[in-house]
Amino acid sequence: MRADLKLIEPWVKSGSQVLDLGCGDGTLLAYLRDKKQVQGYGLEIDTAQITHCIEKGVNVIEHDLDAKGLKRFADRQFDTVIMTQALQAVRRPDVMLEEMLRLGEQGIVTFPNFGYWRCRHYLLWKGKMPMSKTLPHTWFNTPNIHLCTFKDFEALCQEKGIKILNRIVVDAQFSQSRFAMMWPNLFAEFAVYRISR
Amino acid sequence: MSSQSNQNAAANQTNDALAHSVGIVSPQKMHFDQALALVSGKTLKQYDLVYETYGELNSAHSNAVLICHALSGDHHAAGFSSEDEKKPGWWDSCIGPGKPIDTTHFFVVCLNNLGGCNGSTGPNTVNPDTNELYGPDFPIITVKDWVESQVRLADALNIQTWAAIVGGSLGGMQSLAWSLYYPERLKHSVVIASTPKLTAQNIAFNEISRKAITSDPDFHQGHYYRFNTIPSKGLMLARMIGHITYLSDAAMGEKFGRDRKTEAFNFGYDVEFQVESYLNYQGERFSKSFDANTYLLMTRVLDYFDPASEFGGSLEKAFEKASCNYFVVSFSTDWRFAPERSEQLVESMVKAGRSVSYAEVDAPYGHDAFLIPTERYMAIFSAYMNRIIKEIDA
Numbered sequence: 401m402r403a404d405l406k407l408i409e410p411w412v413k414s415g416s417q418v419l420d421l422g423c424g425d426g427t428l429l430a431y432l433r434d435k436k437q438v439q440g441y442g443l444e445i446d447t448a449q450i451t452h453c454i455e456k457g458v459n460v461i462e463h464d465l466d467a468k469g470l471k472r473f474a475d476r477q478f479d480t481v482i483m484t485q486a487l488q489a490v491r492r493p494d495v496m497l498e499e500m501l502r503l504g505e506q507g508i509v510t511f512p513n514f515g516y517w518r519c520r521h522y523l524l525w526k527g528k529m530p531m532s533k534t535l536p537h538t539w540f541n542t543p544n545i546h547l548c549t550f551k552d553f554e555a556l557c558q559e560k561g562i563k564i565l566n567r568i569v570v571d572a573q574f575s576q577s578r579f580a581m582m583w584p585n586l587f588a589e590f591a592v593y594r595i596s597r
Numbered sequence: 598m599s600s601q602s603n604q605n606a607a608a609n610q611t612n613d614a615l616a617h618s619v620g621i622v623s624p625q626k627m628h629f630d631q632a633l634a635l636v637s638g639k640t641l642k643q644y645d646l647v648y649e650t651y652g653e654l655n656s657a658h659s660n661a662v663l664i665c666h667a668l669s670g671d672h673h674a675a676g677f678s679s680e681d682e683k684k685p686g687w688w689d690s691c692i693g694p695g696k697p698i699d700t701t702h703f704f705v706v707c708l709n710n711l712g713g714c715n716g717s718t719g720p721n722t723v724n725p726d727t728n729e730l731y732g733p734d735f736p737i738i739t740v741k742d743w744v745e746s747q748v749r750l751a752d753a754l755n756i757q758t759w760a761a762i763v764g765g766s767l768g769g770m771q772s773l774a775w776s777l778y779y780p781e782r783l784k785h786s787v788v789i790a791s792t793p794k795l796t797a798q799n800i801a802f803n804e805i806s807r808k809a810i811t812s813d814p815d816f817h818q819g820h821y822y823r824f825n826t827i828p829s830k831g832l833m834l835a836r837m838i839g840h841i842t843y844l845s846d847a848a849m850g851e852k853f854g855r856d857r858k859t860e861a862f863n864f865g866y867d868v869e870f871q872v873e874s875y876l877n878y879q880g881e882r883f884s885k886s887f888d889a890n891t892y893l894l895m896t897r898v899l900d901y902f903d904p905a906s907e908f909g910g911s912l913e914k915a916f917e918k919a920s921c922n923y924f925v926v927s928f929s930t931d932w933r934f935a936p937e938r939s940e941q942l943v944e945s946m947v948k949a950g951r952s953v954s955y956a957e958v959d960a961p962y963g964h965d966a967f968l969i970p971t972e973r974y975m976a977i978f979s980a981y982m983n984r985i986i987k988e989i990d991a
Contacts (some may be wrong), residue, residue, distance in 0.1 A: 459954050460954050462957050472940070472944045
C-alpha cells in the first residue's frame with residue numbers, strides 16, 4: 401500500500417464527500433471508499449489511469465485541470481479536496497489552492513520539497529537542475545513546472561490567508577525520520593499538509 | 598486475385614465476423630393490449646414491440662442489459678439475421694462474446710421502439726381503428742413514452758432491475774430517462790455521445806431534414822402509402838444532411854479528400870467527387886429501407902427531449918431523483934452532441950451526488966464514433982461493463 405494513504409486517511413471523515421485532483425489509478429479513492437465509506441470523485445487526464453480507475457469502480461472524470469479549472473464545481477460541494485503530488489505540475493498552483501478551498505471544507509496537499517538537501521547538493525555541486533528518483537525528469541520535459549520548498553508553500557499560504565491545520569514531513573519512503581522532523585526544509589523529501597480557510 | 602479467391606476471401610471474412618458475433622439471431626414480437634397513455638395526451642390502445650435477445654438470463658435475473666437504439670436503429674443490434682446477411686446488427690462492434698457488452702455474461706435485450714419502421718407499431722403498421730396504415734396519424738411519441746413501453750417489455754420478460762441500460766445518442770437519452778423515471782429499475786446507466794437536450798443548431802438540422810421530406814411531391818401529407826409511392830428524394834436528402842452532421846470534417850477529409858471519380862473535371866453538375874458519390878449512395882440506400890414518417894417522428898422525439906424542464910429547468914434537481922451509477926462517454930470530434938453536452942450531464946450528476954465516471958474519447962469519426970470500435974473506446978467501455986459483471990457475480 402502507498403505510504404501516503406495512511407497519512408491522509410485520519411484526516412478524512414467517514415462517509416464524507418471527497419474530490420481527488422489528479423487521482424491517478426484511483427488507489428487513494430478506492431482505499432477511502434473501502435475503509436471510510438467515502439463518496440469520492442477523481443479528476444484525471446491520463447487515459448490509461450482513467451481505465452484503471454474504472455476497473456476499480458472508482459468515480460473518475462476525465463478533466464484537464466489546467467485547461468478547464470474547477471469552475472464547474474460548486475462552492476463547498478465537498479468535505480475534502482485532495483491533491484497528491486500534482487500541485488507542482490499545474491499552471492497556477494496559487495489559484496488551484498484557492499479553488500480547492502472554495503470547493504471543500506478542507507484541503508490535503510502533498511508535494512516534493514525542492515529544498516531537500518539532495519536537491520541543494522545536486523545544484524550546488526553539479527550546477528545542474530536536480531534529478532532524482534522523486535524528480536526523474538530533465539528540466540526541459542518535466543511536468544513539474546512549479547517546484548517549491550516547504551518555506552515557499554507556507555509563505556504562499558500565509559499570503560493567501562490559508563490556515564495550515566497539520567503538516568507531516570516525511571522522507572522518500574513516507575516515514576517520519578527524526579532528521580526530517582527537526583529540519584524539515586532541509587531533510588524532508590515530502591510533506592502532507594492539511595489546510596483550510 | 599481471381600474472382601473465385603475474392604469470393605472465398607469475402608466468405609471467410611463473413612464467417613469470421615459470424616464466429617465473433619452472437620451468431621444467427623431472429624427477432625421476436627410481443628403484443629401489448631393494455632392502452633398506453635402518451636405524453637401528447639393521445640393513447641395507443643394496443644401495440645406490438647419487436648425485439649431481439651442475446652445471451653442467457655441468469656437465475657437471479659440480475660444480468661439483463663437493455664440496449665436503446667438511436668434515430669435510424671432498430672432491434673437488430675448484433676449478430677446476423679441469416680447466413681446471407683452481409684452486415685451484422687448495428688452495434689455488433691460492441692455486443693457479443695468478448696466484446697464490451699459481453700454476451701457470455703449478459704442477457705441483452707434490444708427492441709425496435711414505438712414509431713419505428715422495422716416491425717414494432719409505427720406509422721407503417723395498421724391502425725386497428727381504421728384498418729389502414731397509421732401514416733401521419735401515428736401519434737407523436739416522446740422518450741418518456743418509450744420508457745413506459747420498455748418498462749412493460751421488461752415486466753413481460755421478468756426483468757425487475759436492469760444491470761445496465763446502454764445507449765448512444767438518442768439511445769443515451771432513453772437510458773437517462775429510465776434513471777429519472779424508474780430509478781429503482783436499473784443499476785447502471787451508460788450514456789454515450791448523448792446530451793441533456795438538443796441545441797438550436799441540432800433542432801435546425803432536424804427541421805431541414807423534415808422540410809426535405811415534407812416538401813417532396815411524393816409525400817402526400819404523409820399518406821404516401823395510399824399512393825403506392827414513397828418520398829424517396831426527400832428522405833434521401835434528409836439522410837444526406839444528417840450524415841454530414843454525424844461525421845467530422847477530419848473524418849470526411851480522411852475518407853474522401855477531394856478525390857474524384859474521373860481525373861478531369863466534367864464541367865457539369867453530375868456526381869464527380871467521391872464524397873458526393875458516397876452521400877448519394879448512403880442517401881439512396883437509406884431511402885429504400887427506412888420510413889419517412891418514422892424519420893419525421895424520430896427527429897421530433899429528439900427535439901422534445903429535455904428532462905430538466907420537468908424539474909424547473911434544473912438538471913441537478915432531475916438527477917437528485919436518480920440512484921443508479923452513470924458512465925458517460927463523449928467523442929472529441931462529435932459536433933452534433935459535443936463533449937461539452939456530456940460534461941453538462943456529468944456536472945449536474947456530481948452536483949446531485951450521483952456516482953459517475955466520464956471519459957472523452959479522442960476519435961476522429963464525429964458523432965458516428967459511438968458505433969466504431971476504436972481502441973480506447975473499447976478499453977474503457979469493457980472496463981466499465983466488466984465492473985458490472987463483477988458486481989453481478991459478487
